[in-house]
Amino acid sequence: MSPETLQKKFLRGLTEQFPDILGKLQEHVPGQLIAVLPREELPKVTKYAVNQLGARFVITVATDQRDKTGDFGISYILAFDEEKQFLVLHSNLPADDPRIESVTPEVPAANWAEREAYDMVGIVPEGHPDPRRLVLPDDFPAGIHPLRKEYQYNTRFPSEPQNAPPRMPPPEGSTVVPIGPFYPTLEEPAYFRLFLDGERVVGSDYRGFYNHRAVEKLGDSELNYNQVPFVAQQICGICGQVHSCAYVEAVERACEIEVPMRAKYIRTILLELERIHSHLLWVGLAGHIIAFDTVLMQLWRIREPVMWLMERVTGNRKHYSSNLVGGVRFDITPEAADDIRRVLAKVEEEFKAVVDAVLIDTSLMARLKDVGILTEENARALGAVGPTARGSNVAIDCRVDHPYAAYDQLDVQKQVQDGCDCWARTLVRLYEVFESIRLVRKALDQMPGGPIMAKIDGPLPADRIALCSVEAARGESHHYVRTGEDNRPYRWRLRAPTYPNLQAVGCMIQGVNLADVPICIGSYDPCFSCTERVETLDVNTNEIRVYTREELQELSRRKTLG
Amino acid sequence: MFKAKLKEAVICFGAGRVTLKYPFEPSPVPPKFRGKIEFDARKCIACGGCANVCPPRCIVIEDMGEVAKITFNLDRCIQCARCYEVCPEKAIWPTDEFETATPDKSDLKSEMIVWMSTCQRCGRCFETDNAIDKFESKRWRGRGPGEANKHGIFPIKPPIDFSMPGSLVREPEEGQGQ
Known part of the structure; x- marks a missing residue:
């Protein structure tokens, strides 16, 4: 670790609370500290760093490293922006029991990241307040985590429509207004369900990742x-x-x-x-x-x-x-x-x-x-x-x-x-x-x-x-x-x-x-990315036809695979 | 309010005509433009450098004894011109052509068959300078017809169907370059 890093304020705060961590910190790239922690300690350090030391939660990285070390890896990336520093907290989780305590109740920014780590690699965030499916398609088979190394990029999975994540129930007395799945002004796929009381929005639910490209x-x-x-x-x-x-x-x-x-x-x-x-x-x-x-x-x-x-x-x-x-x-x-x-x-x-x-x-x-x-x-x-x-x-x-x-x-x-x-x-x-x-x-x-x-x-x-x-x-x-x-x-x-x-x-x-x-x-310049289902209007007969999911899937496969 | 609208009106009227007359008039391309790929079978030595670096893997090579067949699936091409960059003979280059829309994808597929022999000048194979590009990529070269990109991005054969329970079987690395 460089002497400048040792002087940084966040590090003093961190070592005061967790004295053991100093010996585990490594700095291979200037400004980027990596610590390998036991899985009980990682959520504690993350919560403390975000809530007491003012760190910004960036993302989690779940890795299937079973072919190397026989276990899964999870890294929580935090940024101390004022001190120009990244902190990577890494933990190795046993292959037969990849669980980690969720930090989302205290660090709301980690919500999607932890759900994605479960969807893609199968790392279970224990105690997550909203563990619904996030990234995978509605009909993706349950219990399969595509970023694990045993699955190839072009493996075709059977369809299991019963796995669609449940929708958030609207509050009592409110009306649901859907926007999407094709967002009207940005011409991109995103599906918002707005819960309205009269004209006022009292809640919302979002489902996206329709164009996940792996x-x-x-x-x-x-x-x-x-x-x-x-x-x-x-x-x-x-x-x-x-x-x-x-x-x-x-x-x-x-x-x-x-x-x-x-x-x-x-x-x-x-x-x-x-x-x-x-x-x-x-x-x-x-x-x-x-x-x-x-x-x-x-x-x-x-x-x-x-x-x-x-x-x-x-x-x-x-x-x-x-x-x-x-x-x-x-x-x-x-x-x-x-x-x-x-x-x-x-x-x-x-x-x-x-x-x-x-x-x-x-x-x-x-x-x-x-x-x-x-x-x-x-x-x-x-x-x-x-x-x-x-x-x-x-x-x-x-x-x-x-x-x-x-x-x-x-x-x-x-x-x-x-x-x-x-x-x-x-x-x-x-x-x-x-x-x-x-x-x-x-x-x-x-x-x-x-x-x-x-x-x-x-x-x-x-x-x-x-x-x-x-x-x-x-x-x-x-x-x-x-x-x-x-x-x-x-x-x-x-x-x-x-x-x-x-x-x-x-x-x-x-x-x-x-x-x-x-x-x-x-106003936040969103960038979603293609469509889920289409309704077509035959101009000759004025007949409206809604394509089913299977028909659309077949059409788009024919289109992309030639 | 009125002042703002006045200013906006001035901007609009000052703009003049900005739309181009294309397609009724040709639209010239800038000097470095990377359009549809063109190639010359007389210059090609079938070293496979282009296929090795091609990010969307639209170029694949099949070695068949005395000849090598190079297939260009230009419907996949992303116009990056990496093939042009690494080609030692400059046998492949981007043209100015950008009007490649077609109702039939096979219009964009071309094949080139090259007779193979040892290099008369140096007697060895071509190597690039960049260590990353020297390293062989997967599945761009195969021995025999239909062997390159066997289960690849465009299905010469269909992709592997998933069979439960998920076995830890990896695809055999057959048909890889020598």
């Missing part, structure tokens, strides 16, 4: 280190660079690959350009959700040159395919740098005009101010990230807190608002666009010359663990990589920013009017 399974059983970034970039239609960058950076940290500075700067520039076009897209969509389509049209017009810019630099407007372990594939030529400066000058000018108009537009304010309140306390408790957290006065930003790429040399200014409502979240994004433009210019000025790819001589070392958090436009994207022997990760875990933010929605829409629900859900 990328983690592919990453640790099929693809090699340099193929994973191309799958990672397709996790999201917007944050492609974010996910591939987080993955390669985690591998590089684990294997101590020295990435050339120029490559780091190129990653940074692409990430910031991505943030600019994502925020412009979001502000447009927010306008669209509240039926103010002028904002949508104008912001998407302003956004388009940024997309062309990405195409100019990397070759494609989306799925840039830019990152590989060790560096980047496409250099930014001096001409391309000039193009970036020129386009950004125009974008800044045009965006400023829009912001000037929007900030004094009372009709917009009437729909956004004091709507969808997420208090600072709740934002912290539920682990909200990104503009959702920063709009609630929680000053976390991975670019500053856990620097990656070249951000440690750029002096990023966090944009924080204390309004806690949809308007505050909008303001955070508006100001972040200007900040990103400044960062791109600064990065272009500071970018050194030299190679853009590190030389990798031998096979990458196995069984090393590293984390990387990348600040996407929506919040923190977290990737965990444990390296493996056969040129692929042994375990690759990722957590997109919508994962914690979505858990905060129930809190956000409590008490709002039904008409405000779409903008509340839209």
Whole structure:
């Protein structure tokens, strides 16, 4: 452990309460501590760290390591943002009895993570208040945990429709209004059940993961280190660079690959350009959700040159395919740098005009101010990230807190608002666009010359663990990589920013009017991903036909398998 | 309120026409654009570098004695151009073509048959610089027809059906590169 880490405040707090832990802490990657604890102790340390020391719960990583050590592993990842530190608490659980005490009653942010650990690997969170199925499909066979190593990525399981998780019962006297399974304004699958008392929302239930694509399974059983970034970039239609960058950076940290500075700067520039076009897209969509389509049209017009810019630099407007372990594939030529400066000058000018108009537009304010309140306390408790957290006065930003790429040399200014409502979240994004433009210019000025790819001589070392958090436009994207022997990760875990933010929605829409629900859900920039069932209308006969689940499954299999 | 609407009106009127006339006019692509893959059978040495790095595994090779058959399932292609990057002979490259929509997926499938012989220049196989790319991936190369990607992503044979109870049997690594 480095001397600086030993000085940190959280470590003193932790060792005061748990004196044994000091001997178990290891720091392989700077800023990332790993401790292997017995399973009785892990929940205690997690609860203490979150509730007494102010740690932020990030995610759990469940690993099937039976082929190596004969047991299961579970890691709870915590972040001490102010002290720029990650803490991984790991426990090994016997293969015949993989149980661990749930921390969710005291750490609500762990709710989904623990349910997912059960669904995917079969680690039972004992005492979980809501142990319903989360990630697996409704008809997935019970007792099968697909991320265990005995199942292949293409194993086809029998359908058992009786396993659908029970729905939350609505409170007495309330009406249920379903939104979904295809979310109307975002064109993505998500299924909210709202419990209404008149016009007011008194509760909600969420079912999602309709488009689970099993990328983690592919990453640790099929693809090699340099193929994973191309799958990672397709996790999201917007944050492609974010996910591939987080993955390669985690591998590089684990294997101590020295990435050339120029490559780091190129990653940074692409990430910031991505943030600019994502925020412009979001502000447009927010306008669209509240039926103010002028904002949508104008912001998407302003956004388009940024997309062309990405195409100019990397070759494609989306799925840039830019990152590989060790560096980047496409250099930014001096001409391309000039193009970036020129386009950004125009974008800044045009965006400023829009912001000037929007900030004094009372009709917009009437729909956004004091709507969808997420208090600072709740934002912290539920682990909200990104503009959702920063709009609630929680000053976390991975670019500053856990620097990656070249951000440690750029002096990023966090944009924080204390309004806690949809308007505050909008303001955070508006100001972040200007900040990103400044960062791109600064990065272009500071970018050194030299190679853009590190030389990798031998096979990458196995069984090393590293984390990387990348600040996407929506919040923190977290990737965990444990390296493996056969040129692929042994375990690759990722957590997109919508994962914690979505858990905060129930809190956000409590008490709002039904008409405000779409903008509340839209205000944290959700990213679900395809559809569950479809109703078709035959225009010739006016006959409505609802496809059954089996028919749809057959249709989509025929479509995807050719 | 009125001032805001006025400002917004100015922005809208100042925008002018922004839509493109495509498809009535061709839409040129930028210089680095990665479109549909094109290849040249006369240059290919069937080293399999492209198939080894291809992330969606749309390129597979089957060795059949004197010849090697390389299949390109371009409906799976993600336009990353990794094949172009590692190809020692530059026998495969991305073109400017992006209008690949078709009602029939088989339109996007091509095959190339290459006669195999020892390299006249150096007498050995090709190696890449990057250690990660040197490492062989699974199931991209098979000995004999239908052997590559045997139970792979696109079903030459159907995926394995699950049989209860879950046995700890792993798929045999047959048909893997030499």
